[in-house]
Amino acid sequence: EEDDEGDESERASTSTHNDQDEYPVLVTQNTYTSDMSYGVSDHKPVLANFTLELRKCFDTPLVDISPVGVWSADQNALLTYTVQEDFMSSLWDWIGLYRVGFKTVMDYESFVWVRENELPEVNEEIQRCVDKDAIPLLGGEYVLGYYSTNMNSIIGLSDNFQILESKRAAVEGPELEDTNGLNK
Structure with missing residues (x-):
């Protein structure tokens, strides 16, 4: 012993x-x-x-987030999110579009603010539009992440989803793909 x-x-x-x-x-x-x-x-x-x-602090995410429909840089895209549990949200919270395998919260390709003038209620489903110019031309596998400014953390992630290659990709070329300086 x-x-x-x-x-x-x-x-x-x-x-x-x-x-x-x-x-x-x-x-x-x-x-x-x-x-x-x-x-x-x-x-x-x-x-x-x-x-x-x-260890995880929460068993379920505070926010449920999902892409809606087919995503490509040829058209604006939609996402929905629902606050599952009450937390101290902020008008500075945002939803980032991340390539699968991202390393830090700042590795987003683009983002949208969660709300422009009022905070979401618990269980309220909210739809946000992502401009087609904020979607990567070449497509690939991505995930959406809800970033809480007050918690300084991502508090909800979508399932992985596919962004289709844009018809504009062949015309505009891959050099325009570096939206956030990550592909250098």
Whole structure:
């Protein structure tokens, strides 16, 4: 049993299964070593490797969002969203169009404001139009994300959906595709 306890101290962590609600972040130290090749200092450099696990704060998204119909840069597109749970929304909230596999909230191809003059109510379905000029010409697999300014986070994602290549793509060319500076 003493060996098991010794192994446990080598892999320290901030949380256990019993206190998951209290700690939404789990950090586990995998390795810890020092570099003994340094001879000048009495403080040897150390290296550690950690695993970071973030638990979901919500089981269901605060906002349900979906594209409507077929999307392509040949016509304006529609999306709908519904606030599922009450949260502190803002007129500065927006819905971004992201290529599947995006890394940060700022990787959007384009966006629309959620509302122009009033905030949505819980369970109210709202439809927004996305201008055809804000839709990528070459198409591909995309996702919509609702960004909450007050929570500084995406609080709802659509299922992945396909944007069809525009008929304008052959005429205007792929050099116009770099809407947000991401394809350089």
